[in-house]
Amino acid sequence: MGGDLMASKSDLIDAAVAFRDALHALAGDGRFSDAERGAFSALHLFYNGQLNAFMTAPRFGDNSAYYDLPLAHARKGLAAIAQMVPGSAASQQPVYDHSNQGGDALEAVTSALRESSFLRFSGQLRTKSTRTYVAMPFPRVPPALTGAESGGAPTPPPPPKPAADPPWFAKLMTMFPAEAVTVYLAAVQIAGGGALWLVAVVLLAVIVVRVAALRSAQGTVNKAAVAVSAMSFLLWVGATLDLSLAENIKYVLHTDIDARMQQQQIQKVASILVLLWTWILPQLVRLEPAPDPAPHDPPPST
Amino acid sequence: MGGFRSWGNGKATASMYMVPAQGAVGWRARGGKPAIVCMTLLLSVLMAGCGMNRVRVETAGNVSAASSAVVAKARSAIDDAEARRARAYLTLIASDPHCSPVDPVYIFVPLRPPVPNDPRAPLCANGADAVLANYRVKSVSFSPASSEALKPTVLLIGAIGDYGAALARIVAEPKPDIRKQMDDIAAKAAEAKTIAEGLTGTSLPALPDLKSKQVEAAVALLDFVAALSHEAGQVRDIRAALRAHGDKVEQAIASLPVQIRQWQEVATAGYSQVTVDNLRTAYENERGKLDFDGRLALLTLYRQSVSDREKVKPTTDAFLKSVEQLDREQADLRHALDNPTDAQRAKAADESGKRIIDALGLVAKAVSAWGVI
Numbered sequence: 001m002g003g004d005l006m007a008s009k010s011d012l013i014d015a016a017v018a019f020r021d022a023l024h025a026l027a028g029d030g031r032f033s034d035a036e037r038g039a040f041s042a043l044h045l046f047y048n049g050q051l052n053a054f055m056t057a058p059r060f061g062d063n064s065a066y067y068d069l070p071l072a073h074a075r076k077g078l079a080a081i082a083q084m085v086p087g088s089a090a091s092q093q094p095v096y097d098h099s100n101q102g103g104d105a106l107e108a109v110t111s112a113l114r115e116s117s118f119l120r121f122s123g124q125l126r127t128k129s130t131r132t133y134v135a136m137p138f139p140r141v142p143p144a145l146t147g148a149e150s151g152g153a154p155t156p157p158p159p160p161k162p163a164a165d166p167p168w169f170a171k172l173m174t175m176f177p178a179e180a181v182t183v184y185l186a187a188v189q190i191a192g193g194g195a196l197w198l199v200a201v202v203l204l205a206v207i208v209v210r211v212a213a214l215r216s217a218q219g220t221v222n223k224a225a226v227a228v229s230a231m232s233f234l235l236w237v238g239a240t241l242d243l244s245l246a247e248n249i250k251y252v253l254h255t256d257i258d259a260r261m262q263q264q265q266i267q268k269v270a271s272i273l274v275l276l277w278t279w280i281l282p283q284l285v286r287l288e289p290a291p292d293p294a295p296h297d298p299p300p301s302t
Numbered sequence: 303m304g305g306f307r308s309w310g311n312g313k314a315t316a317s318m319y320m321v322p323a324q325g326a327v328g329w330r331a332r333g334g335k336p337a338i339v340c341m342t343l344l345l346s347v348l349m350a351g352c353g354m355n356r357v358r359v360e361t362a363g364n365v366s367a368a369s370s371a372v373v374a375k376a377r378s379a380i381d382d383a384e385a386r387r388a389r390a391y392l393t394l395i396a397s398d399p400h401c402s403p404v405d406p407v408y409i410f411v412p413l414r415p416p417v418p419n420d421p422r423a424p425l426c427a428n429g430a431d432a433v434l435a436n437y438r439v440k441s442v443s444f445s446p447a448s449s450e451a452l453k454p455t456v457l458l459i460g461a462i463g464d465y466g467a468a469l470a471r472i473v474a475e476p477k478p479d480i481r482k483q484m485d486d487i488a489a490k491a492a493e494a495k496t497i498a499e500g501l502t503g504t505s506l507p508a509l510p511d512l513k514s515k516q517v518e519a520a521v522a523l524l525d526f527v528a529a530l531s532h533e534a535g536q537v538r539d540i541r542a543a544l545r546a547h548g549d550k551v552e553q554a555i556a557s558l559p560v561q562i563r564q565w566q567e568v569a570t571a572g573y574s575q576v577t578v579d580n581l582r583t584a585y586e587n588e589r590g591k592l593d594f595d596g597r598l599a600l601l602t603l604y605r606q607s608v609s610d611r612e613k614v615k616p617t618t619d620a621f622l623k624s625v626e627q628l629d630r631e632q633a634d635l636r637h638a639l640d641n642p643t644d645a646q647r648a649k650a651a652d653e654s655g656k657r658i659i660d661a662l663g664l665v666a667k668a669v670s671a672w673g674v675i
Contacts, residue, residue, distance in 0.1 A: 010560065010564075013564055013567070013568060017567050017568060017571075017572075020572060020575075021571075021575070024575040024578070024579065027579050027582070028578070028579075028582065033416075034422075034586060035416040035420060035422065036415065036416060037582075038416075038422065038423075038425075038583065038586075039412040039415065039416055041579040041582075041583060042409060042410065042411055042412055042423075042425060043411065043412065044575065044576070044579060045394070045409060045425075045442060045576055045579070046409060046411045046440050046442060048572040048573075048575065048576060049440075049442035049443065051568055051572065052568055052569055052572055052573075053443070055564055055565075055568040055569065056447050056448075056451035056452075057450075057451055089414065089415040089417060092415040093414060093415060096412060096413060096414055096415060099411075100411060100413065100438075103411075103440070
């Protein structure tokens, strides 16, 4: 893997499969002695075990500079096999080296998976996908990546833990758009009463302000939190509906209901919804987008 | 349209059509080809989309079948990998007397090529701290894949399975059977009449004859309309299923082949190779102690393991083909629902034509049976 590109999991697996298949072919190649074939068989058994473990639990996701080292061993090992001569220990030695070091390098980029955690409950409901909540345990790091055997490659850092979700009360305080309430109340006073256009303008402002405020460092916006803030504002408007706004709604909807009665009905329904909204929604929405499982890849090794 | 009345010579034919009678309340029949032309045009307009609905339901059925095939093959691939892992473990332990049935298994991994007069090293070590010159001890685990490792693949398989099952349910919904419903009602009415006559001792008027020509014609027409309506409902449900699952399934269709191919190439093929190596080692270790039959039996096992190893690639190819098939069917379904291809349009036009002819026949029968013409 030359240049600045990081190796992908698929590239590594393809190269490792090719190397492993070649080791297996050697183990059945009649040109080699029983002892030589037996040794290839042992190398194959070891390398295959490491490859299987990596396939089921790659430690650094789909792309990582840490995959460069095992990829290089797999490719060099395959090339060494092509140069090998039966009975020549010197020509065979590189195959032994790349099998051993390549297997260790695979082990270094493999996570130690926990058993199924279906019965474990983290205590919080999530609205995001489960991808970011699969905690990755601290991996095993064999001497291959820490010692001189692998050329002194750095030890991979432990993957970061998912960001902690703030407690319910903090989320409630953050998601309720207090700024919109003050602006709306001031606007109502100035305009001499509530009106739908006023609600629309303030709602738009809430969305704009919240999108800016809830943008993460990676530039992604927590849409669920923005939606909750916007809805909270609308419910608050409903729960404190004034007669002027009720008449405005009646006019827009062409309803036959008396404006005062309509005001009371909307207030009643909105108040119940506010109650439910206040208790439930902060529990369902994460405030901080969870970090990617492998955002801490080092610069590519050269 | 009560008060239909047939005027003319009493020899009405299907080529007649109805016109308002002058100065009378009712209609009269008048012969001529324009009637058929008008009716055909009307039915063509009414049933323009019906043929396409049939194509849509059929395509959804194809997607469902293709989904089932993919799910079955994917599950089988994972089961096969696990079975081969278990077989590799057993043959490994049996191949060398130094190996014990433990997991992980500690093996001696050579650090340099053997030289002449090197003693043959055992395959398995008696623990992590065993020592042998020019070898190191490493562990190899044969534990089944954990549910956490399988989760991404299982989720993809589940997404495709749910979608296929949802479409299968929609496609398999039984059509409404008007004739059966009428028969059920008639049977209940007849039963009630018998009871009422028994209780009152009187003879009630006879029930209408459901086998009459008129009723048969009306029921046939109703059945036809109900089937069309049922099909339109199925298409609505298919659209809903596509909205609910479509994107997720299409992502799964893109990702699953990569994952299953890796399972096959890494796990299935890898453990098959280990089994082959183990049986070869076993033969080499045991051949001196076995008679001809014993050696032949072991070699047969070895040959079988080689044959099993060779089957991995065709199985992978078959799986990938099944995913390609699903991908094609899914694209066809999207086209059929939103932007039909020329082939789909042609098929739909063909089906619509057949239906128009069927409808014309049913209408003619009904009109004739009720004596309108």
